[in-house]
Amino acid sequence: MSALLATRYDWDALDETSRAALLARPAQAVAQRTRDAVAGLLADVQARGDVALREVTLRFDGVELTTFGVSEEEFAAAHTAVPADLREAMQDAAGRIEAFHRAGMAQPYAVETAPGVVCERVIRPIPRVGLYVPAGSAPLPSTALMLGVPSRLAGCRDVVLCTPPRKDGTADPAVLVAAQLTGVRRVFKLGGAQAIAAMAFGTDSVPKCDKLFGPGNSYVTEAKQQVAQGGAAAIDMPAGPSEVLVIADAGADAAFVAADLLSQAEHGPDSQVLLLSDDDGLIERVQAELASQLAMLDRADIARQALSSSRLVKVSSLEDAFAISNRYAPEHLIVALREPRTWLDQVEAAGSVFLGDYTPEALGDYCSGTNHVLPTAGAARAYSGVSVASFQNFVSVQSASRAGIAAIGDCALTLAHAEGLDAHANAVAIRLRRAAA
Numbered sequence: 366m367s368a369l370l371a372t373r374y375d376w377d378a379l380d381e382t383s384r385a386a387l388l389a390r391p392a393q394a395v396a397q398r399t400r401d402a403v404a405g406l407l408a409d410v411q412a413r414g415d416v417a418l419r420e421v422t423l424r425f426d427g428v429e430l431t432t433f434g435v436s437e438e439e440f441a442a443a444h445t446a447v448p449a450d451l452r453e454a455m456q457d458a459a460g461r462i463e464a465f466h467r468a469g470m471a472q473p474y475a476v477e478t479a480p481g482v483v484c485e486r487v488i489r490p491i492p493r494v495g496l497y498v499p500a501g502s503a504p505l506p507s508t509a510l511m512l513g514v515p516s517r518l519a520g521c522r523d524v525v526l527c528t529p530p531r532k533d534g535t536a537d538p539a540v541l542v543a544a545q546l547t548g549v550r551r552v553f554k555l556g557g558a559q560a561i562a563a564m565a566f567g568t569d570s571v572p573k574c575d576k577l578f579g580p581g582n583s584y585v586t587e588a589k590q591q592v593a594q595g596g597a598a599a600i601d602m603p604a605g606p607s608e609v610l611v612i613a614d615a616g617a618d619a620a621f622v623a624a625d626l627l628s629q630a631e632h633g634p635d636s637q638v639l640l641l642s643d644d645d646g647l648i649e650r651v652q653a654e655l656a657s658q659l660a661m662l663d664r665a666d667i668a669r670q671a672l673s674s675s676r677l678v679k680v681s682s683l684e685d686a687f688a689i690s691n692r693y694a695p696e697h698l699i700v701a702l703r704e705p706r707t708w709l710d711q712v713e714a715a716g717s718v719f720l721g722d723y724t725p726e727a728l729g730d731y732c733s734g735t736n737h738v739l740p741t742a743g744a745a746r747a748y749s750g751v752s753v754a755s756f757q758n759f760v761s762v763q764s765a766s767r768a769g770i771a772a773i774g775d776c777a778l779t780l781a782h783a784e785g786l787d788a789h790a791n792a793v794a795i796r797l798r799r800a801a802a
Contacts, residue, residue, distance in 0.1 A: 373648055373652075373677045373679060374387055374676060374677065374678045374679065375678075375679045376641075376678050376679065376680045376689065377680075377681055387676055388676075388689070388692065388693050390606070390608070390637055390741075390742050390743075391606075391635050391637055391674040396587075399583050399584060399587050400587055402584070403558050403584055403587045403588050403591060404591060406421065406558050406559060406562060407558065407562045407565075407566075407588060407591055407592065409421070410559055410562035410563060410566060410568070411562065411566045414566075414568035414569055415433075415569050415570050417559075418433065418555060418559055418563055418568060418571075419431075421557075421559045422530065422554075422556075422559065425556070425559070426529055426530055426532075426556060426557075427532055428530050428531070428533070428534050429534075430530060430534055430554060433553040433554050433555055433563075433570050433571065434551070434552070434553055434554075434570065435536055435541060435552040435553070435554065439535060439536065439541065440541055440545060440550075442535075442538070443536070443538035443539075443542055444538075444541075444542055444545070446538040447538050447539050447542045451539060451542075452542060454732070455506060455507075455539075455542065455543050455546055456546060457732060458507065458510055458731055458732035459510050459514055459543075459546050459547065461732055461733065461734035462510055462511065462514045462515075462732075462734050462736070463514050463518065464734055465733075465734030465735055466514060466515045466518055466734075466736070466752060466753050467518060467753075469752060469753065469754075470518065470753045470754075471488060471753075471754055471757070471759070472488075473486055473487050473488050474486055478773075479769060479772045480768055480769065480772050481765060481766040481767070481768035481769025481770075481771075481772055482763070482764075482765045482766075482769040482770075482772065482773055483763065483764050483765075483769075484761065484762070484763045485761070485762040485763070486759055486760065486762070487759075487760050487762055488757050488758070488759055488760075489757065489758045489760055490519045490520040490521045490522065490756060490757055490758075491519070491521055491575050491576050491756055491757065491758060492522045492523060492575055493521070493522065493523040493525065493572060493573075493574050493575050494516055494521050494523075494524055494525070494574055494575065494576050494577070494578060495525045495526075495527065495564030495565075495574030495576070495577045495578065495598070496509070496512040496513065496516065496524065496525065496526040496527070496549070496577075496578050496579055497526075497527050497528075497560055497561065497564075497577065497578065497579030497580075497585065498512070498526060498527070498528040498540055498544075498579060499528070499556075499579070499580060499581055499582075499585070500528045500529045500536070500537045500540055500556065501529055501556065501582070502633070502664075502667065503632075503664075504528075504537035504539060505540070506539035506542065506543035507543070507730060507731050507737065508579060508580065508737070508738065509526065509528075509540050509543035509544045509547065510543050510546065510547060511736050511737050511738050511751065512526075512547075512578050512579055512738060512751065513543070513544060513546070513547025513548065513549045514547050515736070515751060515752060515753045515755065515756055516547070516549075516578075516756045517547055517548050518753045518756075519753050519754075519755075519756035519757050523551070523572070524548075524549050524551065525551045525552075525553065525564060525571065525572060525574055526544050526549050526551065526552045526553070527552075527553045527554075527555040527560035527563065527564060527571075528540050528552065528553075528554065528555075528556065528560075529554070529555070529556025529557065529560075530554035530556065534554070535554070536554050540552075551572075553570065553571055555571070557581075557582075557584055557585060557588075558584045558585055558587070558588035560585075561577060561581075561585060561588035561589055561592060562588060562592070564577055564598065565577060565592035565597040565598040566592075566597055573598075574598055575598060575599065576598060576599040576600065576601070576756075577589055577592070577598050577599070577601070578600070578601040578738065578751060578755070578756075579601070579604065579738060580604040580605070580607075580737075580738055580739075581604070581605065582605065582606060582633060582635065583605055583606060583635055585605070586603055586605030586606075586741075586742075589603070589604075590603060601738065601751055601755055602739075602740045602744055602748040602749075602750075602751075603740060603742050603744040603748070604738055604739060604740060605741045605742055606632070606633055606635040606636050606637070606741060606742075607632040607633065607636045607696060607697075607741070608629065608636060608637045608638065608639075608695055608696045608697065608741055608742075609625060609626065609628075609629040609638050609639070609695060609696065609697040609698075609699060609726055610638075610639045610640075610641065610690050610693060610695035610697070610698050610699070610715075611625055611626065611638075611639070611640045611641070611698075611699040611701055612641050612642070612683065612686045612687065612690060612698070612699070612700055612701065612702065612708075613640060613641075613642045613644075613647055613651075613699075613701040613702070614642065614643060614644060614647070614702050614703060615642075615643075615644035615646060615647055616702075616703050617642075617647055617701040617702070617722065618701075618722055619647060619650030619651045619654045620654050620658075621701065621722055621725070622640065622647075622651050622654070622701055623651050623654030623655045623658050624654075624658060624725070625699055625701075625725055625726055625727075626638040626640060626651070626655065626672075626675070627655065627659060627662065627668055628726060628727050628730075629671075629697065630668040630671035630672050630675065631662060631664040631667055631668040631671070632667075632671070633667060633671065634667055634670035634671055635671070636671040637671065637674055637675055638671065638672070638675040638676075639676045639677075639678065639695070640676070640677045640678065641678050641680050641686040641689055641690065642677075642678075642679065642680065642686070643679070643680050643681065643682055643683055643685075643686065645679060648677050648679060651677065652677065655672070659672075683702065683708070684711070687708065687711035687712065690712070690714075690715065691711075691712070691713040691714045693743065694714035694740075694743045694745040694746045695715055695716065695745065696715075696716040696717070696739045696740065696741045696745065697715070697716060697719065697726045697729070697739070698712065698715040698717070698718045698719065699718075699719045699724075699725075699726055700712075700718060700719065700720050700721070701721070701722055702721075705720040705721045706720055706721075714745045714746045715745050716739030716740050716741070716745045716749075716750050717729050717735055717736075717737070717739055717750060735750070736750045736751045736752065739751075767800040768800075770793070770796050770797060770800055771797065771800050771801070774793050774794075774796065774797045774800075775797075777789075777793045778790050778793055778794060778797075781793065
């Protein structure tokens with residue numbers, strides 16, 4: 366088992382340097398190389414547009430495309446190709462995703478903060494958004510649902526979706542059907558960092574978008590961060606290689622825990638899975654289950670690579686486990702404890718939490734209703750998962766009558782003078798004099 370997953374660690378036996386190394390994400394090891402490669406690709410697409418996109422698509426996806434947009438004929442063919450049971454499952458999932466996200470939608474409000482002074486917050490959809498749906502080693506139609514549903518609820522005027530082409534030059538049919546279910550009709554066959562570049566800068570084929578959404582590998586994540594830093598487009602969050610942290614006690618089902626770890630490990634070789642437990646026996650049972658379940662997976666080679674940078678950690682108490690989890694800030698946190706809800710208050714930083722033995726992370730990936738586009742790489746300390754609000758702007762509005770400025774103008778004058786901003790003070794003072802007259 367040690368060849369598959371790093372040797373069991375005892376948290377109390379590690380010094381601070383070793384603890385930091387244990388919680389390091391594997392993608393950090395290639396960060397500089399990734400940054401340089403992505404920067405070059407972004408610059409190329411920005412300079413040469415569709416020409417660069419065709420060359421990059423041929424090099425990385427192995428397909429030569431003359432046009433990137435998905436035609437109506439391709440949408441129709443996709444609908445025919447997708448089995449009825451899969452279409453029905455996607456419809457069911459979309460319904461639950463909508464129910465959850467609709468319930469959490471923010472509302473505009475107004476309040477009179479002083480006589481004659483009304484402050485409001487109005488909500489406006491982001492005009493044009495770009496959705497990225499991975500489809501490399503595993504197409505993810507569920508991601509099209511997770512992004513398409515809240516963008517529709519938000520009322521975005523223009524929604525663009527990019528997904529990698531298959532070797533025959535078509536987009537994955539299930540992704541196209543999922544896009545249709547959410548009302549998305551502008552789909553482009555573009556993957557990787559080049560898709561992010563196209564939506565951020567715009568080309569003759571792909572419109573420039575105001576904000577970009579979606580998960581991806583380390584290259585996609587880096588591309589999103591670079592276009593955001595350069596001011597080309599806003600982004601939802603760092604949503605890179607998948608990760609899960611499981612906190613389990615002696616009563617946890619080792620088969621369940623191992624299955625949850627493997628379900629994230631199979632996403633990609635740069636995924637990371639961690640187990641924290643206060644019970645040596647549970648860790649040993651999970652190790653055995655990992656070995657037996659891994660042998661049955663079609664994506665065993667991918668999972669095996671991810672397991673090589675994953676961790677099984679013995680802690681002295683569950684309180685320590687939650688402290689470590691908060692430090693790591695996992696994308697997914699599974700609380701496999703006997704009374705899981707009583708521990709929820711201990712969670713300070715996590716993208717999404719799964720309580721109890723019968724709540725696998727896979728439910729959140731597909732159809733429980735919560736969103737699976739979540740912050741990774743520790744970003745859960747400050748970012749939240751995608752919601753309808755992610756696709757909206759919240760604009761503050763204020764209005765003051767003559768009585769209103771008379772009521773609060775002196776407050777503004779005092780603060781402006783304290784800051785030495787005479788023009789600010791004058792803008793208030795001349796109105797106070799007019800109001801008094």
